[in-house]
Amino acid sequence: MCSDSPRQQNSRVVRRLSSETLGRTLFFGALGSSAYCLLRVTVLELVSRDTTEARRQPMSENDQVLARHRGFISSFATEDYAAMREFLTEDHVGMPPARRQMNGRDEAEAFWREGFEVAKSSFTSHDEDIMVSGDWAIDRFSFIMNIEPRDGSPRVRDEGKCVWLWRKDDDGTWRLASAIWNSDLPQPALWSGG
16 A cells, blocks of 8 residues: 555545545645655554553552452353352352351352352342452442243342452452352342342
8 A cells, every 4th residue: 555656546546535545645645655654654653552551551459359350250150160269268258148157268169059050140240349458459339140040930130239358369369358248139039048
């Protein structure tokens, strides 16, 4: 495109009359196509440099926690127990409604397996509010849980609220140290004590 002679460029303008080509021809007509090519390469280099710099910028602590939050939700939706375990601290404490406290990754996994045996489930979170202080973060949000019983019963939708307490481990990874949640509905569903 940049090696076209001015005559070839002008004939293309007459044929296509695109606003980009027409503007380029009018603006760079006196300078020729080489000035356009130089400007285009310079702009592309600047844009590329800016996006590369943006990728190099470290994520804020809040963004890191939010990324972990979303990663856990994604792992939950695919019933990936190994991945879900990695989101938890070794001494994780889970506090589901109407059930005893869960201590550690093994008890959390047993809870997940029990639930997924009964129903395929996924949830989305809304109104995330993350507050970070040092190596701790409070992650407060509302959720919608979609539950599809494996026995063919009608689907169930649960809504509620949750607080997750994240702790940054020695390796710099945010892990879920504690979780408590409950349903806002009068009849709680599977994961909310139903």
